[in-house]
Amino acid sequence: xxxxxxxxxxxxxxxxxxxxxxxxxxxxxxxxxxxxxxxxxxxxxxxxxxxxxxxxxxxxxxxxxxxxxxxxxxxxxxxxxxxxxxxxxxxxxxxxxxxxxxxxxxxxxxxxxxxxxxxxxxxxxxxxxxxxxxxxxxxxxxxxxxxxxxxxxxxxxxxxxxxxxxxxxxxxxxxxxxxxxxxxxxxxxxxxxxxxxxxxxxxxxxxxxxxxxxxxxxxxxxxxxxxxxxxxxxxxxxxxxxxxxxxxxxxxxxxxxxxxxxxxxxxxxxxxxxxxxxxxxxxxxxxxxxxxxxxxxxxxxxxxxxxxxxxxxxxxxxxxxxxxxxxxxxxxxxxxxxxxxxxxxxxxxxxxxxxxxxxxxxxxxxxxxxxxxxxxxxxxxxxxxxxxxxxxxxxxxxxxxxxxxxxxxxxxxxxxxxxxxxxxxxxxxxxxxxxxxxxxxxxxxxxxxxxxxxxxxxxxxxxxxxxxxxxxxxxxxxxxxxxxxxxxxxxxxxxxxxxxxxxxxxxxxxxxxxxxxxxxxxxxxxxxxxx
Numbered sequence: 439x440x441x442x443x444x445x446x447x448x449x450x451x452x453x454x455x456x457x458x459x460x461x462x463x464x465x466x467x468x469x470x471x472x473x474x475x476x477x478x479x480x481x482x483x484x485x486x487x488x489x490x491x492x493x494x495x496x497x498x499x500x501x502x503x504x505x506x507x508x509x510x511x512x513x514x515x516x517x518x519x520x521x522x523x524x525x526x527x528x529x530x531x532x533x534x535x536x537x538x539x540x541x542x543x544x545x546x547x548x549x550x551x552x553x554x555x556x557x558x559x560x561x562x563x564x565x566x567x568x569x570x571x572x573x574x575x576x577x578x579x580x581x582x583x584x585x586x587x588x589x590x591x592x593x594x595x596x597x598x599x600x601x602x603x604x605x606x607x608x609x610x611x612x613x614x615x616x617x618x619x620x621x622x623x624x625x626x627x628x629x630x631x632x633x634x635x636x637x638x639x640x641x642x643x644x645x646x647x648x649x650x651x652x653x654x655x656x657x658x659x660x661x662x663x664x665x666x667x668x669x670x671x672x673x674x675x676x677x678x679x680x681x682x683x684x685x686x687x688x689x690x691x692x693x694x695x696x697x698x699x700x701x702x703x704x705x706x707x708x709x710x711x712x713x714x715x716x717x718x719x720x721x722x723x724x725x726x727x728x729x730x731x732x733x734x735x736x737x738x739x740x741x742x743x744x745x746x747x748x749x750x751x752x753x754x755x756x757x758x759x760x761x762x763x764x765x766x767x768x769x770x771x772x773x774x775x776x777x778x779x780x781x782x783x784x785x786x787x788x789x790x791x792x793x794x795x796x797x798x799x800x801x802x803x804x805x806x807x808x809x810x811x812x813x814x815x816x817x818x819x820x821x822x823x824x825x826x827x828x829x830x831x832x833x834x835x836x837x838x839x840x841x842x843x844x845x846x847x848x849x850x851x852x853x854x855x856x857x858x859x860x861x862x863x864x865x866x867x868x869x870x871x872x873x874x875x876x877x878x879x880x881x882x883x884x885x886x887x888x889x890x891x892x893x894x895x896x897x898x899x900x901x902x903x904x905x906x907x908x909x910x911x912x913x914x915x916x917x918x919x920x921x922x923x924x925x926x927x928x929x930x931x932x933x934x935x936x937x938x939x940x941x942x943x944x945x946x947x948x949x950x951x952x953x954x955x956x957x958x959x960x961x962x963x964x965x966x967x968x969x
Contacts, residue, residue: 449578449690450578451689452574452686452687452689452690453571453574453575453578453686453690455682455683455685455686456570456571456574456600456604456683456686456687456690457571459567459679459680459682459683459686460567460568460570460571460679460683462675462679463563463564463567463676463679463680464564466546466672466673466675466676466679467545467546467547467560467564467676468545468546468547469545469546469670469672470543470544470545470670470672471543471544471545471546471549471669471670471672471673472543472544472618472667472668472669472670472673473541473542473543473667473668473670474541474542474543474544474649474665474666474667475539475540475541475664475665475666475667476539476540476649476650476661476662476664476665476666477537477538477539477540477660477661477663477664478507478512478514478538478539478540478654478657478661479500479503479504479507479514479537479538480535480536480537480538480660480664481496481499481500481503481535481536481537482533482534482535482536483496483533483534483535483536484531484533485531485532485533486532486533486534487532487534488520488532488534493534496534496536497518497536500516500536500538501516503538504516504538507538507540512540513540513541514538514539514540515538515539515540515541516536516537516538517536517537517538517539518534518535518536518537519534519535519537520532520533520534520535521533521534521535537664539664542649543670544648544649546560546672546673546676548648549618552644552647552648553644553647553648554617554618554621554644554648555617555621556614556617556618556621559610559613559614559617560614562606562610563607563610563611563614563676563680566603566604566606566607566610567603567604567607567680567683569599569603570599570600570601570603570604570607570683570687571600571683573596573597573599573600573603574596574597574600574686574687574690576593576596577593577594577596577597577600577690577691578593578597578690594691597687597690597691598691600687600690600691601684601687601688601690601691603687604680604683604684604686604687605684605702607680607683607684608677608680608681608684611676611677611680612677615669615673618667622665622667623667625641626645626662626663626665629641629642629659629662630659630662630663642658642659642662645658645662646658649665685699719941719944721937722937722940722941722944723937723941724741724742724743725933725934725937726750726751726934726935726937726938726939726940726941727743727746727747727748727750727751727934727938728743728747728750728933728934729743729744729745729747729934730932730934732744733932733933733934733937734933747934750934750935750938751938751942753935754935754938754939754942757924757925757935758913758914758921758924759918759921759922759939759942761914761921762916762917762918762920762921762922763918763942763943763946765831765915765916765917765918765921766900766917766918766919766943766946767946768831768835769831769834769835769838769899769900769902769906769917770838770896770897770899770900771896772831772832772835772839773834773835773836773837773838773839773842773895773896773899774839774892774895774896774899776835776836776839777839777842777843777846777891777895778846778888778891778892778895780839780843780846781843781846781847781850781891782850782876782881782888783876784847784850785846785847785848785849785850785851785853785854786850786854786876786880788800788847788851788854789851789854789855790854790859790862800851803844803847803848804844804848806844807844807845811837811841811902811904811905812904815904815905815908818837818905818909819908819909822837822909828909829909829910829911829912829915830915831915833909834902834905834906834909834910834917837905837909838898838899838902838905839895839899841898842894842895842898842899845891845894845895845898846891846895849887849890849891849894850884850887850888850891852887853884853886853887853888853891854880854884854887856887857880857883857884861879861880861883862875862879862880864879865878865879889954892954893950893951893954896947896950897947900919900946900947901919902917902919903919903920906919906920907920918939918943919943921939922936922939922940922943925939
């Protein structure tokens with residue numbers, strides 16, 4: 439256990455780092471955070487060549503305008519751009535474009551009163567930083583000499599709150615930059631190009647007051663059309679300060695940084711992976727419940743639907759989606775049962791029995807996985823027609839079971855090989871024959887492998903599309919993978935209905951996982967070999 443003097447010194451050091459980091463954040467906010475460049479005046483002159491009289495006259499006119507701006511205290515830079523082209527008659531034409539660019543900076547504090555959405559994020563950064571310091575100070579009051587194992591609950595709560603607030607500051611800093619980029623780049627581009635017009639006047643008024651102190655007037659659209667910006671080093675300096683605050687808060691609460699920091703990185707990695715994996719489902723959900731206009735919005739202006747259209751689900755129910763889901767359940771369920779009924783005895787024979795041609799059979803099983811259903815499509819169609827199983831669910835069950843049979847045998851064979859043969863011998867001593875030992879002993883012990891095989895076969899059969907498209911001609915017999923194509927045509931894709939149907943199509947698979955997940959790690963029963 440650490441000595442009292444050492445703990446007191448560590449506590450004071452951590453609090454000092456917290457306060458210094460907060461003071462540095464406030465200082466950095468006083469420095470230029472963004473550098474903006476705007477074209478406040480533009481003059482174009484056609485059929486003008488560099489050095490001719492027209493060029494000199496136009497340039498003199500632009501320089502006169504530049505002097506007027508400088509007289510008003512606005513520093514501008516003259517830039518020119520020359521575009522030369524050869525017309526259809528072989529003559530060279532030239533157009534000269536002059537622009538007056540005004541470069542200026544804005545500090546972090548100036549965003550507080552800007553009215554932009556990012557101003558609330560910046561306010562949250564400042565408040566959370568101040569509260570983190572306050573909680574850190576409160577956490578050491580009354581426990582300056584106590585060891586970490588003897589901290590009272592209140593002090594521990596304050597120290598934990600300090601760490602969480604510092605972490606929140608770290609998360610808000612990139613959000614602040616992202617929201618400014620969204621406003622200054624994407625929104626400006628959409629409004630100035632008149633792609634969208636709703637809310638343009640309010641947005642122009644905010645940026646006119648924030649960037650140009652209200653002097654742009656009616657020229658605000660042209661001033662924003664050429665707007666460029668970049669972050670300064672002072673702005674990015676807030677992030678390491680927030681990181682230092684978090685490390686100081688961790689040291690204050692835990693006494694050590696390494697273990698807690700690595701655990702935090704692990705949690706962050708898990709969260710990032712979850713977001714990455716679940717993002718397609720989020721898009722599927724919000725698009726399936728949007729209106730037609732928002733679903734076809736190529737600019738994705740709204741993260742969430744402005745109006746949740748649950749009637750989309752009702753609409754697709756009337757378009758036969760429940761029937762298609764039932765067909766897919768029957769096809770996938772039937773194919774899975776057939777594959778397991780044939781695969782379990784075959785896999786048991788491959789694992790336990792020795793017979794001529796066993797290795798050749800295993801090689802054939804592996805080789806059969808090389809054939810794509812597309813390659814065998816003509817033969818499959820002729821076979822199903824000869825068996826009178828064309829346009830039937832039974833035919834699709836058999837085909838899906840056949841294509842997944844090799845995978846099921848190979849996977850189940852590995853499961854049976856991993857089970858000790860002594861268990862089977864013990865069953866025979868107790869009077870079981872080969873079939874009874876398989877049913878009563880080996881299959882329960884192979885439950886994890888059987889469940890894994892069941893999942894993969896079911897998903898493969900559920901997602902099958904190509905053969906179903908060719909063999910099924912009656913709409914009532916379509917599986918869900920084929921049925922949802924009714925919302926896609928040459929002229930239009932009804933994204934809201936397509937995604938709503940896809941969302942419902944994932945539900946049975948999710949329910950299957952929830953029901954059998956607990957069996958994935960079970961199967962090795964207690965007990966042993968009788969002696």
